[in-house]
Amino acid sequence: MIIGGDAVGMSAASQARRLRDASELEIVVFERGRFASYSACGIPYWVGGDVLDRDELIARTPEEHRARDIDLRVRVEVTEVDVAGNRVRVRDLASGDQTWTGYDKLVIATGARPSRPPLPGIDARGVHGVQTLEDGQALIDTLERTEGKRAVVVGAGYIGVEMAEALIKRGYDVTMVQRGPQPMSTLDPDMGALVRDAMCGMGIEVIGGTEVTEIRTDEHGRVSAVVTDTAEYPADVVVLGIGVRPDTELARAAGLPVGEYGGLLTDLAMRVRGHENIWAGGDCVEVLDLVSGRERHIALGTHANKHGQIIGAGVGGGYATFPGVVGTAVSKVCDLEVARTGLREKDARAAGLQFVAVTIESTSRAGYYPDAAPMTVKMLAERRTGRLLGVQIVGREGAGKRVDIAAVALTARMTVEQMTALDLGYAPPFSPVWDPVLVAARKATVAVRERG
Structure with a gap:
């Protein structure tokens, strides 16, 4: 059963x-x-029309x-x-x-x-969570019959940023409100700031460090605004992306x-x-x-x-096991790709680990090749041993799936020095001669040696 x-x-x-x-x-x-x-996972892309x-x-x-x-x-x-x-x-x-x-x-x-805090107006018409196909259909129905084009997304995790993209594609003016200072709390704040800057450049208004206190409604019981502890944001539709x-x-x-x-x-x-x-x-x-x-x-x-x-x-009478995870995830908002695996700085501290953290800037392809896109890679390594602890990547096309290199290295408990010798594929249309992940590993290796 x-x-x-x-x-x-x-x-x-x-x-x-x-x-x-x-x-x-x-x-x-x-x-x-x-x-x-x-x-x-495909619901935001159905809502957005992909x-x-x-x-x-x-x-x-x-x-x-x-x-x-x-x-x-x-x-x-x-x-x-x-x-x-x-x-x-x-x-x-x-x-x-x-x-x-x-x-x-x-x-x-x-x-x-889905988390649904007990706020006044949280169950009003026009307020949607997105968890099931029924939820997705209900949201699409609301978007198609709503005359206004103002949307507020509450929460800035994976679902929040993906729904912000879907609403932008549908022609809505999107405001995102969140409790934390930066979107994507699965990233360190410095990397989350890159996501925030990129989203603002896409026309999404990102409001951090604020608490939603009420969903205001009109005389017909429909959502009309999202009220926070600092301001009020008009809304014709509200999408909840607070987490699960x-x-x-x-x-x-x-x-x-x-x-x-x-x-x-x-x-x-x-x-x-x-x-x-x-x-x-x-x-x-x-x-x-x-x-x-x-x-x-x-x-x-x-x-x-x-x-x-x-x-x-x-x-069925067979045998298999699940050893665990390293915490790999990848997402996108418009043309921005966001990926992470392993530990953030606060995760490493909570586990009692001493670490070094390095950040590098690179490109998805050889710099001279057309459409080479910028990316930022942050890497954490254990201070004494050099064991890889975590990687975060924010960039344009070709950035996100590079996190899989780090996911394999984490699973194999590799050191950052061992990573520098990885035999990765290279050609100018796909990567610089030194892949950005390996550039970060080289910098982390130096930091471990200096501080180890």
């Missing part, structure tokens, strides 16, 4: 079905939404899953888990009927919930173990700790950070799909 029919749930179901046919293993999936197996049709985001329909002997039931919500009785209570959202259903093996794939938290209310009520960030705790095989017949994965769990050695909550589709494969192997 699987609770949740998106990345983790359906990956686990599909992998288990590859290992066991229907005569050996019955698979039932409960999904409270209308869709399953879709790319939530993806023209909603169905392009759907990897496999419920009918296609059922044809593979996976009993996927949509619009059915699990309301209670009885661990001692090996059963769950489910409610049919169409009829309201509730029943108990037993299981031999349980997979919890409930994902994450693990959706573990069911698991908590059932007495399953959760960590510091509210995510379920699992072993390497993605079994919930202390429970041999319960697995969990995706945005509802915490994972091991291979750089700091601590548990973290990271909501990314890449991890979710891997978790699903591992869980499916375990449920």
Whole structure:
């Protein structure tokens, strides 16, 4: 039995079905939404018009899953888990009927919930979160029937900056308000400042260091403005990009173990700790950070799909493990690419690590080659050993995916000096003779030697 029919749930179901046919293993999936197996990461690009049709985001329909002997039931919500009785209570959202259903093996794939602070007017018409396909469709419907062209995005994380781009493409005047001083809190503030400058250059008004206190509405109950502790910003539509938290209310009520960030705790095989017949994965769990050695909550589709494969192997009688993450992510706003992996400065300090930090400026191609675009690379290395701790990249076309070099180096626990010898591909249309990541590694190597 699987609770949740998106990345983790359906990956686990599909992998288990590859290992066991229907005569050996019955698979039932409960999904409270209308869709399953879709790319939530693609919703901003659908809203912005890069993806023209909603169905392009759907990897496999419920009918296609059922044809593979996976009993996927949509619009059915699990309301209670009885661990001692090996059963769950489910409610049919169409009829309201509730029943108990037993299981031999349980997979919890409930994902994450968008943060929605209890502010006056937060539930007004025209205020949208963006988490599911239903959310994306509701936002598109609002944008198409709204006469005004003023949008306020609350929050400046990945979803916030991607939605700001989508709204710009739809011809809206966009204001972004955030609690932190710079957008993209997953970056160090000096790198976040580069993102802010670039977004302002795109015509996005970025307001940092401010707290939203109220969503103001008109006489018809529609949003009219976002009020902060310092100012008021007119709005015809508001998009919330404040972040997400693990959706573990069911698991908590059932007495399953959760960590510091509210995510379920699992072993390497993605079994919930202390429970041999319960697995969990995706945005509802915490994972091991291979750089700091601590548990973290990271909501990314890449991890979710891997978790699903591992869980499916375990449920189907095979064996696989998930060793952990290094925290790699990449995003864009218009033509600006933003990437990071490993630790930020404050992460390294919190882990008790002493480090050096260096920043370099380079280009995506050889400087003389047409359309060579600037990029900034920041690198952290452990002070005594020179072990790579983290990399952040902000630049134009060709910058973002370079972070994968650093992700591999982090996973291999390489030093920055070892990185300088990496045999990377070179030709003027693709890179300077010294790739920007290696230039940063050379500078970090010198800093380690001087301060080590």
